[in-house]
Structures are given as structure tokens and as C-alpha cells.
Amino acid sequence: MTLQRDAPISPVVRVQLEPAPTAMVWLQPGQKHEAIAVPSVLLAPGDALVEVELATICGSDVHTTLGHRAAPAPLVLGHEQVGRIVALGDGAVTSTGRQLTLGQRVVWSLTVGCGQCALCRRGLPQKCETVKKYGHERLEPGWELSGGFASHVQVRSGTAIVPVSEDLPATVLAPVSCGTATAAAALEAAEALSPLDGAVVLVFGAGLIGLTVSAMAADRGACVIVVDPAKRRRALAARFGAALVADPGAEPGHPDSLEAALDRSGDRPLVALDASGSPPAVASAIDSVGIGGVVVLVGSVSPSAPVSLDPESIVRRLVSIRGVHNYAPRHLEAAARFIETRSASYPFDELVGATVALADLDDGLEAAAGGRAVRIGVAPGLAPVLPCSRIAHDVPARED
Known part of the structure; x- marks a missing residue:
């Protein structure tokens, strides 16, 4: 991994990983996902780059791919996941203001709020006037790693990030970020x-x-x-x-x-x-x-x-x-505490029916649409993803 600043006094950290992070891009109903490689990630102050351990397929992901709800394609779906921090922008902190560290296992909120607008000040950051949502945004230069169906996610400043236990299985922790x-x-x-x-x-x-x-x-x-x-x-x-x-x-x-x-x-x-x-x-x-x-x-x-x-x-x-639509940071914190203290009393570990490799995401979505399992897992580490160069060329060039 290479870390460098864009300029000696720049607050932006450039991260280059080998192999390059990959993301699965959804284009339209009925068409298979295609993979892109993201050779360089620019972390602004407060950002974190997280390697995805496991993502889970939410019902909204299924509805989107089936065309049952509007979505700004192309996009990287997925908003339920758990992972480990591999790089940090300056001043990146947890939801409670503690300094984040490399290697921490974390979950993070579905939404990115500005913290300054009237809605954020009213305690409704999920309805921020400039809200961004993981797994819901059109693919754009500079934030290609914007959804959980990827090897890494660029978690942006304004996101509630919550460290989680090392002792619980990823299948129990990944859904904390949504359901x-x-x-x-x-x-x-x-x-x-x-x-x-x-x-x-x-x-x-x-x-x-x-x-x-x-x-x-x-x-x-x-x-x-x-x-x-x-x-x-x-x-x-x-x-x-x-x-x-x-x-x-x-x-x-x-x-x-x-x-x-x-x-x-x-x-x-x-x-x-x-x-x-x-x-x-x-x-x-x-x-x-x-x-x-x-x-x-x-x-x-x-x-x-x-x-x-x-x-x-x-x-x-x-x-x-x-x-009730989405949630505020305190709800994510409460959810993580509940899972860490009470998940052993209920069969949360049985809710993920199967886990597919990231490259087999479309098979996982088909299984999720069948409805037998409450969740289907997607694990980037199960098998390598081969990026599609055509899609990578279709994405506008990064202005590094």
C-alpha cells in the first residue's frame, strides 16, 4: 500500500493498494453487474478506507435490481457491511468523537450528513439537505467505492463510524448498518x-x-x-x-x-x-x-x-x-450494543442463509429475491474479481 499527500501541505491523502480495490457496478434491470478497478483513492480529512469483510444483501438492493424502485445508474449497491480500516484521512473519528485507528473492525451509517444544515441540527442527519447514501449514489469520479458490494468502501466524513467486537461473526455484524x-x-x-x-x-x-x-x-x-x-x-x-x-x-x-x-x-x-x-x-x-x-x-x-x-x-x-426512515448515529450505536450484548440470546447467526463471492453477486441477488433466507452474504475475500476494462473506461477519468 502506498500513502502520500497530493502536495506537501495538502490535507488529502492518496491511497494506492495492490491489488487495486474493485467495485461491482449495476447498470440496469436484467443486466449483470460489471466490475471496475479503482487504482487510486483520495481520502479527505475525516475519511476512512475500509476493507469489506462481509456485506449482506438488503431487500432494497433486490428491489433496485428488479426495477421496482428508481435508482441513479450506474451505481455500486450495498449498504450493510462490516470491515476493517486500512487507511485514514486526517482527523477521522468514531461516532462518539474518538480517534479511529488502522485495523479497527467497524460498521458505519447508511447516510453521510453535513452536520450543519437545519435538518442535521434538528437531529435528523438521515434527511440532511445534502445527504449522500451508501449504495444509492450514481457512480462519480472521486467516490467510486461508494457501496458495500466492493472490496473496499471509502467512508466519507460525516458518516457515523462505530467500532465493533472482534468476537462476533461478520454475518451477525454486517446487517447492523441497516436493518x-x-x-x-x-x-x-x-x-x-x-x-x-x-x-x-x-x-x-x-x-x-x-x-x-x-x-x-x-x-x-x-x-x-x-x-x-x-x-x-x-x-x-x-x-x-x-x-x-x-x-x-x-x-x-x-x-x-x-x-x-x-x-x-x-x-x-x-x-x-x-x-x-x-x-x-x-x-x-x-x-x-x-x-x-x-x-x-x-x-x-x-x-x-x-x-x-x-x-x-x-x-x-x-x-x-x-x-421512521433510516436512523441517526445514536441508533447505530444502540444497535451495535444490542448485538454485542444480546445476540447470543437469539439466532441472529442463522439469518444469513448463504454467502457468495463478490464476483458472484448476481447469483446472490437471485437467491435473495427468492426470499427463503432473511439475508444473503457477499464476501470479497472468497474469490478474486476480474475488473471489466470497458466499464472502467466508461467511467470519467479521475481528476487527480
Whole structure:
């Protein structure tokens, strides 16, 4: 590895690795990813270059590659990952302001905030007026390593970086940057309006967010009901702290129905959280919550059919409805602490069903689209990636 400054007094550090870092570039639905090599990385003050140990495929990555959501191609997808720092810009620090060091194992936030705009000052850095998002940005000169489906990621200043344990498997740590932190944000939104200890918490969707919410809420003393159409996901939810599970397709009166689960719980839910994004689930969450309860919507991140509301029912029941999208640094920190202290109590290590090499990313996305596993892993170290020179030439030249 070569490190040098662009000029004797320049704060920018140029990093050149052998072999050169590689990234998988998505172009459009139906077309395979192509690889580029990035021979030189310029680290501004506060930046870090992280070698990816493992990335995991989020549902949003699948929706993008299938054309179900808009994306600014070409781009490097991936925003759930864990890795090690191999180079640092001047003054790079953790989310709590501690100096970062080479070799640290870290996770980092989905978003890059400026820290200065009105939204950042209000504690909403994920909605920063100039926000950048890992795995969501069009490929641009100077930030080619902008997503987790790469051998390295250039983590930019303004990102919350959290050191993590050496003792936990990468399969448990990689999802912290998205699903686990989002679950922490969703529960914080609920707890701001309703205590969880002793409350019935109704969760729609037994994906990564729903399962993590179930475990976190159970840890706080809640009676959790998880609703999911897949029998295997309901069985998994029972191992993530759910006291009861329900099939949304079961007819009223059937023992697997939501009505039966609510009857067995003994109380109306004080918290109903939708992690599925399904319009019928959103409607059911709003209808099911009890007096003074809160509905948290976290799964509706793609266009879907509208949901009808009965304003009078919401008003008379004193129901609050909150939306949660991404998270703030404190949620990432809380997610990392939860995983480090409580992951042994729940089968988080079983959520990654298979791991593919970075070069086989398209096979991993196909497996993820099948939905049997909660996550599919992508490991750059499993096999070398051969960059495609045509794509490398199509990317505008770096102005070094």
C-alpha cells in the first residue's frame, strides 16, 4: 500500500493498494453487474478506507435490481457491511468523537450528513439537505467505492463510524448498518409515546427489521405478536422473542389468525409496527392498536397502493402514527450494543442463509429475491474479481 499527500501541505491523502480495490457496478434491470478497478483513492480529512469483510444483501438492493424502485445508474449497491480500516484521512473519528485507528473492525451509517444544515441540527442527519447514501449514489469520479458490494468502501466524513467486537461473526455484524439500526430507531419512536414493559407489541413482517424489533421489544418486557404469511418466518419469529405469531391470511376463528392471537394476548396492542410495507398490513396495524397506542411505519419504502384511514377512529382512540426512515448515529450505536450484548440470546447467526463471492453477486441477488433466507452474504475475500476494462473506461477519468 502506498500513502502520500497530493502536495506537501495538502490535507488529502492518496491511497494506492495492490491489488487495486474493485467495485461491482449495476447498470440496469436484467443486466449483470460489471466490475471496475479503482487504482487510486483520495481520502479527505475525516475519511476512512475500509476493507469489506462481509456485506449482506438488503431487500432494497433486490428491489433496485428488479426495477421496482428508481435508482441513479450506474451505481455500486450495498449498504450493510462490516470491515476493517486500512487507511485514514486526517482527523477521522468514531461516532462518539474518538480517534479511529488502522485495523479497527467497524460498521458505519447508511447516510453521510453535513452536520450543519437545519435538518442535521434538528437531529435528523438521515434527511440532511445534502445527504449522500451508501449504495444509492450514481457512480462519480472521486467516490467510486461508494457501496458495500466492493472490496473496499471509502467512508466519507460525516458518516457515523462505530467500532465493533472482534468476537462476533461478520454475518451477525454486517446487517447492523441497516436493518438492526432501523429497528432501534423504530422502537425508540414507539417508546417515546408508549412504555414497552408489559405492553402488547404487534409486529407485521418477520424480515430482519421485524425479527430484530421482536427481540428488542421482548428484551424490554413486551408481549410480542409477529404476523407473517410464511410459516417458516413465523417459526423463526418465535425464536426471536415472539410470544405469539399469526398468519394474516388465516380466516377469523382459525387458531392461526390475528384475531386469535389478539384474544390470547389478553390486551389490545399499545404498539403496532409495520416492517413489511404491505398496505393491508399497514391498515391492520392502524385498526388493531388500542386506546392511546402508537403505530410505527417503517416498511413502506417503495411505491405502493394507498391505505384508507378512518380519522374519527384514530381521533377517538387517541392513536399516534409515526413514520421512521433510516436512523441517526445514536441508533447505530444502540444497535451495535444490542448485538454485542444480546445476540447470543437469539439466532441472529442463522439469518444469513448463504454467502457468495463478490464476483458472484448476481447469483446472490437471485437467491435473495427468492426470499427463503432473511439475508444473503457477499464476501470479497472468497474469490478474486476480474475488473471489466470497458466499464472502467466508461467511467470519467479521475481528476487527480
